[in-house]
Amino acid sequence: MPKIKTNRVKYPEGWELIEPTLRGFEAKMREAENDPHDGKRKCEALWPIFRIANQRSRYIFDLYYRRKEISKELYEFCLDQDYADRNLIAKWKKSGYERLCCLRCMQPRDHNFGTTCVCRVPKNLREEKVIECVHCGCRGCASGDFSSSKQDDEDED
Ligand SMILES: [Zn+2]
Ligand SMILES: [Zn+2]
Incomplete structure (x- = not known):
């Protein structure tokens, strides 16, 4: 989960370009967490959350490694703020994963x-x-x- 932001956070350049997408993921995540999951198995209730977290990490990963549209500073910022999963991305860089x-x-x-x-x-x-x-x-x-x-x-x- 992204940490609570305070005004003291300094946003790197380019943040405003990715912020709307990240906010979108955040909203979807909140929706998934608040979903009453009636009738679903317990494990199934968590699936949407995993899926959104994965998509969000993939978004950051692609922007930096494939599309090269964000700076290293912004990329690191996103990892530090838990917008993307550093450990998962480390795996994506390995062949087979x-x-x-x-x-x-x-x-x-x-x-x-x-x-x-x-x-x-x-x-x-x-x-x-x-x-x-x-x-x-x-x-x-x-x-x-x-x-x-x-x-x-x-x-x-
Ligand atoms: Zn899995
Ligand atoms: Zn899998």
Whole structure:
């Protein structure tokens, strides 16, 4: 969760360009947290929160590493203010983890499918084609699932 802001926080240059998007994520997050989640399993109630947190980290990550639209100072600021998950981003930089949904799904324990969460298993190795993992509701985040077609616009460097 982002820390409570005081007026003493000094916002780096460029902040005003990303602030509306970050506020949007914040609003969605609040909505998800306040959702009464009637009839959902307990774990499912947390899925939207994981998903939004992931999207928000991805937004910051893309802006800095792929689109190169924000300064290092602003990037670090976002991490310090918990707008993005530093540990998750560290994984995204590693080959094989580019699309990791959350840190929990890569923990080798507590998984039904051997040593990793079902969502980390590439689509072509899974029996079920449609899944939602129990931890965060991920529908598959193995890097291979994304390497073809729709990711062509993302240049690796
Ligand atoms: Zn996953
Ligand atoms: Zn996950």
